[in-house]
Amino acid sequence: MIWTGRRAAPLHDWAMTQREAVELQRRLAGRVSTVPPRRPPRTVAGLDVSVRRGxxxxxxxxxxxxxxxxxxxxxxxxxxxxxxxxxxxxxSFRELPVLLEALARLPEPPDVLVLDGHGRAHPRRFGLACHLGVWADLPALGAAKSILCGTHGPLGRARGSTAPLVHRGETVGVALRTRDGVRPIYVSVGHRLDLATAVALALRLAPRYRLLDPIREAHRLVNEPAPERAGGASQRP
Structure with a gap:
């Protein structure tokens, strides 16, 4: 069975200029919810996109x-x-269309979407995790390897150390150390999560490595040799 998502109609059309895309982000940022979830997630979906040079x-x-x-x-x-x-x-205008297709091929919707990218830690508060979360109407968090906007103060060396990521006077995310003495990742809300829940979940999903396990699995998947050059495939392990 293929899950086709909750939203009956597309959120918007994809044919637009860069200026129109910026304006769309500003408009859609108001739809992002930061309300805590009602229950802990049982499942998550890690998502990633690969575009090879050339x-x-x-x-x-x-x-x-x-x-x-x-x-x-x-x-x-x-x-x-x-x-x-x-x-x-x-x-998101580069990656979201193909991510939506991959997500729809899963046998059931996850409780939380986990993306290698930003959510509200974005100049217009509408990064990739926000865009996908709002479109799919699912809780989402962004866990990025680098900062797109904002700064943070000193961060302890121990696993679990955090520091607020602040942009223009607003806390937009958290710098989170997932391994002792290793560079932090940058966690932010995508949709239908509060920041504290997003940070706690991110740490739980990274028990051994710097990056979250669902993101590592998705990265491995997109870099495996493709069985077919076009189209898609779904599989169970």
Missing amino acids: ETTCRAGAVLMTVEPLAVVARARVERPVPFPYVPGLL
Whole structure:
């Protein structure tokens, strides 16, 4: 069975200029919810996109996992033409169309979407995790490897140390150390989560490595040799 998502109609059309994309982000930022979830998540989906240098196609992977224990339930991968140029701050217009296809190929919707990218830690408070969360109407968090906007103060060396990520006087995320003495990641709300819940979940999903396990699994999936150059495939482990 293919899950087709909760939203009956697309959130918007994809044909637009960079200026129109910026304005759309500003409008949609008001739809992001930071209300805490009613119950702890049982499942998450890690999502990632790979665009190899010199290629005109992008490959998206979605990996459904249980939270306790951390185990892969199903995987889906889709390859499509790159629809939008690489522009800092507009990553979702490049990656979201193919991510939506991969997500829809999972056998069931996850309780939380986990993305290698930013949510509200974005100049217009509408990064990739926000865009996908609002479109799919699912809780989402962003866990990025680098800062797009904002600064943070000193961070302890121990696993679990945090520091607020602040941009223009607003806390937009948290710098989180997931391993002792290793560079932090940057966690922010995508949709239907509060920041404290997002940080706690991110730490839980990174028991051994710097990056969250669902993101690592999705990254591995999109970089595996493709069984077919176009189209998509879904599979269980």
